[in-house]
Amino acid sequence: xxxxxxxxxxxxxxxxxxxxxxxxxxxxxxxxxxxxxxxxxxxxxxxxxxxxxxxxxxxxxxxxxxxxxxxxxxxxxxxxxxxxxxxxxxxxxxxxxxxxxxxxxxxxxxxxx
Amino acid sequence: xxxxxxxxxxxxxxxxxxxxxxxxxxxxxxxxxxxxxxxxxxxxxxxxxxxxxxxxxxxxxxxxxxxxxxxxxxxxxxxxxxxxxxxxxxxxxxxxxxxxxxxxxxxxxxxxxxx
Numbered sequence: 117x118x119x120x121x122x123x124x125x126x127x128x129x130x131x132x133x134x135x136x137x138x139x140x141x142x143x144x145x146x147x148x149x150x151x152x153x154x155x156x157x158x159x160x161x162x163x164x165x166x167x168x169x170x171x172x173x174x175x176x177x178x179x180x181x182x183x184x185x186x187x188x189x190x191x192x193x194x195x196x197x198x199x200x201x202x203x204x205x206x207x208x209x210x211x212x213x214x215x216x217x218x219x220x221x222x223x224x225x226x227x228x229x
Numbered sequence: 230x231x232x233x234x235x236x237x238x239x240x241x242x243x244x245x246x247x248x249x250x251x252x253x254x255x256x257x258x259x260x261x262x263x264x265x266x267x268x269x270x271x272x273x274x275x276x277x278x279x280x281x282x283x284x285x286x287x288x289x290x291x292x293x294x295x296x297x298x299x300x301x302x303x304x305x306x307x308x309x310x311x312x313x314x315x316x317x318x319x320x321x322x323x324x325x326x327x328x329x330x331x332x333x334x335x336x337x338x339x340x341x342x343x344x
Contacts, residue, residue, distance in 0.1 A: 160272070211272075
């Protein structure tokens, strides 16, 4: 149980385009989902907390207009990187939380050329 | 300020040996969690220890928590080559008015177990 999927697993896009990443909890409902980014050989940094049916809470320094988060249902949250630039290239990981623990997705490798 | 600073940053041992990783943090927490990450993959939750617990076991894993020193340790006994991965501690606290915990991750320890 407690499986979280992410799609796509890898994406390459051109600078200036937008990319959408999906995060799904497959066998449980998650009122809260979290989005992290991880640079190579570094730790995970929380970007935003997404609550179903309400606006996401962004961490300091994260541009909410650039990283659009939608949590339309109890099993799906999406992160859209708008007008992507090469510096947005990173590993994006979501997690879903039914209670105290967070269950992580396998991550999405975004490369912006 | 960042929570969860692990040490060592890298650890290389032989199969069968024990591996100990430490984590220190700076502010009060509700619980502390350890995760494992294989290169380029997602995180796998290993164990959660609550702030009122001092020690917890799960298979070959042993976690301790000392809230007075704001530190935790993860011990992997009888290590295997398949244990090679990065290990992160994450401190959890509930934000004011929040219904879930916010996790703050440390920088991680890269463990290499040589066969």
